[in-house]
Amino acid sequence: AQSVAQPEDQVNVAEGNPLTVKCTYSVSGNPYLFWYVQYPNRGLQFLLKYITGDNLVKGSYGFEAEFNKSQTSFHLKKPSALVSDSALYFCAVRDIGYGQNFVFGPGTRLSVLP
Amino acid sequence: EPEVTQTPSHQVTQMGQEVILRCVPISNHLYFYWYRQILGQKVEFLVSFYNNEISEKSEIFDDQFSVERPDGSNFTLKIRSTKLEDSAMYFCATKGTGGPNEQYFGPGTRLTVT
Numbered sequence: 001a002q003s004v005a006q007p008e009d010q011v012n013v014a015e016g017n018p019l020t021v022k023c024t025y026s027v028s029g030n031p032y033l034f035w036y037v038q039y040p041n042r043g044l045q046f047l048l049k050y051i052t053g054d055n056l057v058k059g060s061y062g063f064e065a066e067f068n069k070s071q072t073s074f075h076l077k078k079p080s081a082l083v084s085d086s087a088l089y090f091c092a093v094r095d096i097g098y099g100q101n102f103v104f105g106p107g108t109r110l111s112v113l114p
Numbered sequence: 115e116p117e118v119t120q121t122p123s124h125q126v127t128q129m130g131q132e133v134i135l136r137c138v139p140i141s142n143h144l145y146f147y148w149y150r151q152i153l154g155q156k157v158e159f160l161v162s163f164y165n166n167e168i169s170e171k172s173e174i175f176d177d178q179f180s181v182e183r184p185d186g187s188n189f190t191l192k193i194r195s196t197k198l199e200d201s202a203m204y205f206c207a208t209k210g211t212g213g214p215n216e217q218y219f220g221p222g223t224r225l226t227v228t
Contacts, residue, residue, distance in 0.1 A: 032214035043219040051214050099162030099170020106156045
């Protein structure tokens, strides 16, 4: 079965510093990987995805993610963090099966300190 | 920009009562999903729906749950006899086409079972 791990419950970073939120995956077949962000009392907002092609994918709000097949990782990055980036971040993989639903990781809470 | 909407935003119900959560998908989307999230924790898949039938469901989606698209626009989740452990945020998500594309999430309905 597809699964996603986010090894850090919480990541703290100072504003202006680079940030990384880690994600590793385990899949059967091709990995289709996604990052979503959730602000308090809000739904999930799509940030970016990896389907195929370049290992570095760029997404919304200056975020990017690096797909690494050998390490089965898909870490989310941003060169310069903003206080407004503070939120809950979820990595997801598309499940096998006809439904094409997502399997989400447990989430990582990012706090950007001013 | 088109978005997924959900009603109500908050539903309080007594244990054993039936609830219906409603979602209006993005107009040209064909794939519909329900997920739930208990108290800011992991987002869990419930059910996927395509071509007017369930395409996949999780173990959580037992006989107490049902989905339908009664009028070609709304997509509903019914819980027949709510339990305390059904208290969660319920998110509707939709996707335009097949393939490994992102899903668009609604703002969620907070269900509180007392």
